[in-house]
Amino acid sequence: MNRASRKKLEAKGWRLGDAQDFLELTDKEMAFIEMKLALGRDLKKHRQLKRLSQAAFARRINSSQSRVAKMEAGDASVSMDLLIKSLLELGVSRKELARSIDQSNRRTV
Template structure:
């Protein structure tokens, strides 16, 4: 949000902050959410280039609805399943590490 818009909203009595502030997330919780979303986006991008959700589901012995949930960042999907699915698209552990590192999450 640009500075002018923020100032206008605050002048009208609105409180402006981050999602993490609103939800009162710890730095660790914020980092975990960012990592999960980055993995979900990566899975979706890689899978779309290579195969259907059903094909990926067969490959990792899961279901198409579960893959859809994984790609949408559903919290019911484990990070383990996200990583298994990304690996099944041909990604290396190093590439997955780069995805995680790219979130820029710093836990103080």
Template sequence: MWASVFHAASTPKRGIRSLSLSDADAQSIETKLALSRRRRDLREKRHLTQTKAASLLKTSQSRLARMEAGDPSVSLDLLVRGLFALGATWKELAKAV
């Protein structure tokens, strides 16, 4: 179920507001998607491949790809640690959400 929710939430035409979710669930999903986008943007800004960024985080390239795609199986903790591994500051983290 959550995979379809994340897919719908990340689809521009539908968006998260078109889903029947509680405010807390919607905000949680929006937060994870925002952090996923920020993580990808930061990696690209630093001119890192997914493989190189994955090694900094001590994870696999496929797991990193799922992080950047907003996969619901990726924990909020992993997204935050991924941002910090790329050198993000608390201020950048707060700005992302």
């Protein structure tokens, strides 16, 4: 991971282990974070497909506009549970969720 990417993530509140940590650990951290980012992107995509504003969608899941914004932005304060529940609420299937989780539809941070 380059300096710029790391900066970007740290801005979102992610506390990453020291660069001296051995690589495997960092890889696991990254895999986890990338999954959340992927789910956030998907959330945005599906919400927009349904022509819902963040506020409208927030109402639907008993949350708030700001939290929806954070979900889509990959904020570190957002749990996997919330992301997945939200996607299900949008009618996304387990199969589609699986595609987001999977490495294959990757995109660099």
